[in-house]
Amino acid sequence: MARAFLHNGDLLILDEPTSNLDALNEGSILKSIRDYHQEKTIILVSHRQSTTAICDQVYQLKDRKLEMSS
Known part of the structure; x- marks a missing residue:
């Protein structure tokens, strides 16, 4: 993830970036992602609601359809 931040691209795709992390490290990673997102598109795939x-926008896959979460 550090390499992706250093590359400074316009698009970042993250698949379960906080899997297998404790709550403290998860919070640190999520804060870094949140701080990094300015003027970028980040697609974050996760099963965790936290x-x-x-x-900013959350979509869920339900019955093979992509739905915007409320």
Whole structure:
């Protein structure tokens, strides 16, 4: 993830970036992602609601359909 931040691209795709982390490290990673997102598009794939809580828009896959979460 550090390499992705240093590369400074316009798009970042993260698949379960906080899996297997304790709550303290998860919070640190999510804060870094939140701070990094300015003027960038980040696609964050996660099963954890705590991870997706930092997202501006959340979509869920239900019955093979992509739905915007409320």
